[in-house]
Amino acid sequence: MEAETKKALDAGINLPLMEEFYTIQGEGYYSGHAAYFIRLGGCDVGCHWCDVKESWNATLHPLTKVEDIIERASKIAKLAVITGGEPLMYNLDYLTAELKRKGMQTNIETSGAYELSGDFDWICLSPKKAKLPVQSVYDAANELKVIIYNKHDFIFAEEQAAKVNKNALLLLQTEWGKRTEMMPLIIEYVKQNPKWKISLQTHKFLDIP
Ligand SMILES: C[S@@+](CC[C@H](N)C(=O)[O-])C[C@H]1O[C@@H](n2cnc3c(N)ncnc32)[C@H](O)[C@@H]1O
Numbered sequence: 347m348e349a350e351t352k353k354a355l356d357a358g359i360n361l362p363l364m365e366e367f368y369t370i371q372g373e374g375y376y377s378g379h380a381a382y383f384i385r386l387g388g389c390d391v392g393c394h395w396c397d398v399k400e401s402w403n404a405t406l407h408p409l410t411k412v413e414d415i416i417e418r419a420s421k422i423a424k425l426a427v428i429t430g431g432e433p434l435m436y437n438l439d440y441l442t443a444e445l446k447r448k449g450m451q452t453n454i455e456t457s458g459a460y461e462l463s464g465d466f467d468w469i470c471l472s473p474k475k476a477k478l479p480v481q482s483v484y485d486a487a488n489e490l491k492v493i494i495y496n497k498h499d500f501i502f503a504e505e506q507a508a509k510v511n512k513n514a515l516l517l518l519q520t521e522w523g524k525r526t527e528m529m530p531l532i533i534e535y536v537k538q539n540p541k542w543k544i545s546l547q548t549h550k551f552l553d554i555p
C-alpha cells in the first residue's frame with residue numbers, strides 16, 4: 347500500500363466499504379428502527395457461522411471516502427449503524443465525528459476484539475470466544491448480545507455478563523442456522539433467568555437486508 351493511501355486509512359479518512367444500505371435495524375434494542383448500515387470490510391475473528399464471510403478480506407473492499415458515505419447517509423437517514431466485518435479494526439473517529447456533525451445518531455455492531463475508537467451513542471457488543479473483547483468495550487457497551495449456537499454458549503453468555511458493565515442490556519440471539527434447535531432452549535433459559543432478553547434477526551424473517 348502506498349504511503350498516502352495508508353495515511354488516509356490510518357486517519358479514517360478513507361475506509362474499506364463493503365456495502366451501505368438503508369433498512370430496518372433487525373437486532374437488539376434498536377430493532378425496528380430505520381437505520382443506514384455502513385458495512386466495513388475486514389475481520390480476523392473467524393466465527394465459523396458468520397453470516398457475512400464475504401466481509402472478511404478487507405482488500406476485496408474498495409477504500410472509500412468517508413465524506414462521500416456520510417453525504418449519502420445523511421441525505422436519507424437519522425441513524426447510522428456501523429458494522430462489518432469488524433469495524434473496530436479501523437479508526438472510526440473521523441467517521442463518527444462527521445456523522446454527528448450532520449446530526450446523525452451513531453450506533454455500532456462489534457465483537458469488541460479491538461480497542462474502541464469513535465464517538466458512539468449506542469454500542470452493541472457481541473463477544474466471540476475466538477477473540478475476546480478488550481476491557482474498554484466491556485466498559486462502554488450498551489448491550490451485550492451473545493449468539494447461541496450450542497448449549498455451552500449459555501455458560502459463555504454468563505461469563506461475558508460478569509465482565510460487561512452493570513448497565514448493559516443482556517440479550518441472547520440464536521445463531522440463524524441453529525434456530526429450530528436452539529430457540530426452545532433460549533426461551534426456557536430466559537424464563538428461568540429473566541435478566542436476559544431475546545434478540546432475533548428480524549430482518550431475516552422479514553426478508554429485507
Ligand atoms: C456480522 S456481525 C458484524 C459486526 C461484528 N463483527 C460482530 O460480530 O459483532 C453483526 C452481528 O451479526 C451477528 N451474527 C453474525 N452471524 C450470525 C449468525 N449466523 N446468526 C446470528 N447472528 C449472527 C454477530 O454476532 C453480530 O452481532
Ligand SMILES: Nc1nc2[nH]cc(C(=O)O)c2c(=O)[nH]1
Binds near residue numbers: 373430455
Ligand atoms: N436489518 C439488519 N439489521 C442488522 N443488525 C445487525 C446487522 C449486521 O450485520 O451487523 C444487520 C443487518 O445486516 N441487517
Ligand code: SF4
Binds near residue numbers: 389390393396398
Ligand atoms: S466477528 Fe463478526 S464479522 Fe467477524 S467473523 Fe465473527 S460475526 Fe463475522
Ligand SMILES: [Mg+2]
Binds near residue numbers: 397398
Ligand atoms: Mg447481518
